[in-house]
Amino acid sequence: xxxxxxxxxxxxxxxxxxxxxxxxxxxxxxxxxxxxxxxxxxxxxxxxxxxxxxxxxxxxxxxxxxxxxxxxxxxxxxxxxxxxxxxxxxxxxxxxxxxxxxxxxxxxxxxxxx
Amino acid sequence: xxxxxxxxxxxxxxxxxxxxxxxxxxxxxxxxxxxxxxxxxxxxxxxxxxxxxxxxxxxxxxxxxxxxxxxxxxxxxxxxxxxxxxxxxxxxxxxxxxxxxxxxxxxxxxxxxx
Numbered sequence: 464x465x466x467x468x469x470x471x472x473x474x475x476x477x478x479x480x481x482x483x484x485x486x487x488x489x490x491x492x493x494x495x496x497x498x499x500x501x502x503x504x505x506x507x508x509x510x511x512x513x514x515x516x517x518x519x520x521x522x523x524x525x526x527x528x529x530x531x532x533x534x535x536x537x538x539x540x541x542x543x544x545x546x547x548x549x550x551x552x553x554x555x556x557x558x559x560x561x562x563x564x565x566x567x568x569x570x571x572x573x574x575x576x577x
Numbered sequence: 578x579x580x581x582x583x584x585x586x587x588x589x590x591x592x593x594x595x596x597x598x599x600x601x602x603x604x605x606x607x608x609x610x611x612x613x614x615x616x617x618x619x620x621x622x623x624x625x626x627x628x629x630x631x632x633x634x635x636x637x638x639x640x641x642x643x644x645x646x647x648x649x650x651x652x653x654x655x656x657x658x659x660x661x662x663x664x665x666x667x668x669x670x671x672x673x674x675x676x677x678x679x680x681x682x683x684x685x686x687x688x689x690x691x
Contacts, residue, residue: 498681503586505666505683506621521678553620561609561670562679565623 466490469554469569476576482541484572486554492567494560495537497521497529500551500571512537513560544576580604583667583682590657591690598685600667601649609670610643610650611679616663624665625652657689 470485488495496511498521508521510529518529526548530538537556541548551573555566580603590596600610611626627634627641627650634641638657643650650669654661664686668679 503683506681508678511678560678562611562668563609565611566679568620570620
């Protein structure tokens, strides 16, 4: 019973390409998040959204943008992919912004930029 | 994550021994303290959490203790088993510095050896 779905598990893109990572949740959560995960650095927040069409920068927003046109969908956009954006990207959703009741994560998208 | 430190970064124990992972944070206003477990190739999942009005919480073999004065909280796993091998993340809810979100630590790789 997968509740947060990321559209791709593995993705290979070329430097300079525009990349879209899609995330869909079916739990009617208000809050959605995009993290990137790198060895030794943990999970770093890129952007989050607490409502449709609302977005907030996280800790490392540079080089990324997001779109939340519908409650259930939160897209991460790499305007011009670079090799330093090679990483595992995790989407999450939650009932509360505080994280109480837990964040539900997707399976992740491993993006390689060549 | 910013203002969150997690130690140790790696931990190896013999099956049946106890494991302790410590997380320190800087925001004295933080009031929610969860721990997430990420098994190899899988998504992070909430395993236990504690709120600031409680000093300790147990759930079978795992427990979390909180010291608000010293601004740290710890994950305790007793009678460790091979299936406990995973990366563990603390993620205190940070309110200050443009926060209002969970801030993940850099993770602890726990290996339980037979």
